[in-house]
Amino acid sequence: MLTPAEAVVVAVAQVLLRCDQERYWLRIAAARIGHLFPRLPSQAVYNRQLRDLGPQMSAAALWIARHIPTWHEPLRLMDGTPIRCGASRVTVNRSSLGEIAGYGMDKSHHAFYWGAKLMPITTADGAVTAFSLACPKDLDERKQALHG
8 A cells, every 4th residue: 555655655644743652653643644644554464564664764774874964983883672572471482583582680660571582783973883682691891792
């Protein structure tokens, strides 16, 4: 229903309209941007289309980041954000994320979780230059950044 360019525009609109809840975005989108896209797809079709466009969206984001004035400065900022991948023991045992995921401590929420850490590396302006997923058991974030 959406062309690849339109799917990217809808994804950018989600960010600009600050709709953080992925599950409710297409319900809200009909009211917010429905006049621009009268035939929005279902959630499953939209998610599949965005997954297929992942490499193109990453390339576009990297192209934009390289044109930011602070790209050539040596200063980079990095942080690790926990991503919960499963809650039950059955999910942990059946998951194919075993190479990346593990048990870790989310210090901001004072809770253990099973999942991975998203490690974005940004310029001083906040443009993402690289990212990787790391096992939360690994404590040295610098080593994780070198492997990302």
